[in-house]
Amino acid sequence: MKLYEMKIAPNPRRVRIFLAEKGIAVETVEVDLAKGEHMSEAFKAKNPMRKVPVLELDDGTCISETMAICRYFEELQPDPPLMGETPLEKAQIEMWQRQMEFYFMLPTGMCFQHTSGYFSAIRKTFPEWGERNREDVEKFFHYLNRHFAENTYVAGEKFTVADITALCALDFSKVNNVRIQPEQEHLARWYEAVNSRPSAKA
Amino acid sequence: MKLYEMKIAPNPRRVRIFLAEKGIAVETVEVDLAKGEHMSEAFKAKNPMRKVPVLELDDGTCISETMAICRYFEELQPDPPLMGETPLEKAQIEMWQRQMEFYFMLPTGMCFQHTSGYFSAIRKTFPEWGERNREDVEKFFHYLNRHFAENTYVAGEKFTVADITALCALDFSKVNNVRIQPEQEHLARWYEAVNSRPSAKA
Structure with missing residues (x-):
């Protein structure tokens, strides 16, 4: 393999x-x-x-x-479970994973593709569209901060695949110069928790 | 519920x-x-x-x-299975479902949002970006036509959730005036097959 x-x-x-x-x-x-x-x-x-x-x-x-x-x-290999065990858990984790994917990873990628110049030799880019996506990601950081005021991890009390998507999207967003703001303490607490897991270095 | x-x-x-x-x-x-x-x-x-x-x-x-x-x-209710039964089937169907989602449904939605005017009162739209997505969807129709020359359904020989995503994306793409072309006979064959299932009227 x-x-x-x-x-x-x-x-x-x-x-x-x-x-x-x-x-x-x-x-x-x-x-x-x-x-x-x-x-x-x-x-x-x-x-x-x-x-x-x-x-x-x-x-x-x-x-x-x-x-x-x-x-x-x-x-x-279901153990340890990262995508849920019961029908409801599986559905909820998929919901959160997709929310992190569509509202965080995707606009972060759009911003990078359309504003960084990395792809501009390959294909026409739309910088204004990229900027819109940057704004959306900045707003999403505020949303996440509120979310982590009440939840340990993205999908609730357990570390799941939704945290992996969010962690990778957050680190990716640094290339767009979107970063955790000083007042986003709950987001910072979550980031520290997931980023200090040994897996984050993989 | x-x-x-x-x-x-x-x-x-x-x-x-x-x-x-x-x-x-x-x-x-x-x-x-x-x-x-x-x-x-x-x-x-x-x-x-x-x-x-x-x-x-x-x-x-x-x-x-x-x-x-x-x-x-x-x-x-696993029966009838629409998302696969074995680990490999589940992975392959998810792969195809996501391909239909990210390369067909998503750009179809982008084109509609940015060219139709339906959302322009709510938020600034980027018509050129919408047009790029229209071109991408048109190319995807050719890809699908080649795919269906060799496959009965999106994920192979069985009807799955990937066909549902593709069917809904294809019907949605009509609002963007993207339609099956006369020479896309394999795509037309697949569309007729899935669109004539009773579920398509749901």
């Missing part, structure tokens, strides 16, 4: 942290997006969307999409 | 089709976004993101996010 990834990219990091929490070791293969290695026909055959991460099984079957890869390992 | 939704919106439709495939009946409550009913404090308490659908359980617990609601019902 091999995990095609890129060390500095936020989505592969989600998988690495997930695996570290589970105590699962997987061989990794670095794909350098800056050098266009994801544009090769060989990589396109693994994921037509040309994105990392991709998990390749020993028979050549490829699974792309961060959360699909996490789901695979959760089903293979 | 109550499902807060909006009949004409694409995401609530995904849940209705999912429930119809499972043979589960749930009371629905219409939330009129055009009248701003999702902006009330009462609705915000159900979903701080102010989006439909939201599933409210009898004890008042609320689950938002389309796929989280579907997950809840899949776990409560």
Whole structure:
């Protein structure tokens, strides 16, 4: 089994942290997006969307999409549970995970893509749209701060995959110069808690 | 149990089709976004993101996010399976579902939000960004057509939740005037197959 990834990219990091929490070791293969290695026909055959991460099984079957890869390992090795155990827990954790994905990771990525210049040689960017996304992420930090005033972790009292998405989105947002503000003490408390877990270094 | 939704919106439709495939009946409550009913404090308490659908359980617990609601019902009543049975199937169906969501439903929504004028009174729109998304969706139709030349359904030989997302995205894309082209015969074959299931009318 091999995990095609890129060390500095936020989505592969989600998988690495997930695996570290589970105590699962997987061989990794670095794909350098800056050098266009994801544009090769060989990589396109693994994921037509040309994105990392991709998990390749020993028979050549490829699974792309961060959360699909996490789901695979959760089903293979449910312990420790990161996606819930009961129907209600599974639904609630998926709800929170998606909230972190659609309202935090996604606009952070949009801001980076459209304001950093990193992708401007490849495709036309829309800087004003990127700025809008930056504002949305800044507002989301306030929302998260209020959330963590009443909740230990994203989905409540247990560390879950939703915390992994939020942690990776928060660290990613630093490239957009969006940071925890001095008055966001609850968000800072949560960040310190999840960022000091050994898995955060994965 | 109550499902807060909006009949004409694409995401609530995904849940209705999912429930119809499972043979589960749930009371629905219409939330009129055009009248701003999702902006009330009462609705915000159900979903701080102010989006439909939201599933409210009898004890008042609320689950938002389309796929989280579907997950809840899949776990409560696995038959017929729409999200896979083995770890590999579950991962692959999640992969395909997310591909339909991120590369089809999401840009379709972006195009609608930024080019239709439907939301321009509420928030500044970026029409050029909307047009880029229209082009991406048009390209995705070609990709899907090639995919269906070799696959009966989105995730292979079985109808799954990934087909539900794709069907709702395809019908939604009509508002952007993106339609199946005459030469896209494989996509047309798939559409006819999924759109003629009784659940498509849910």
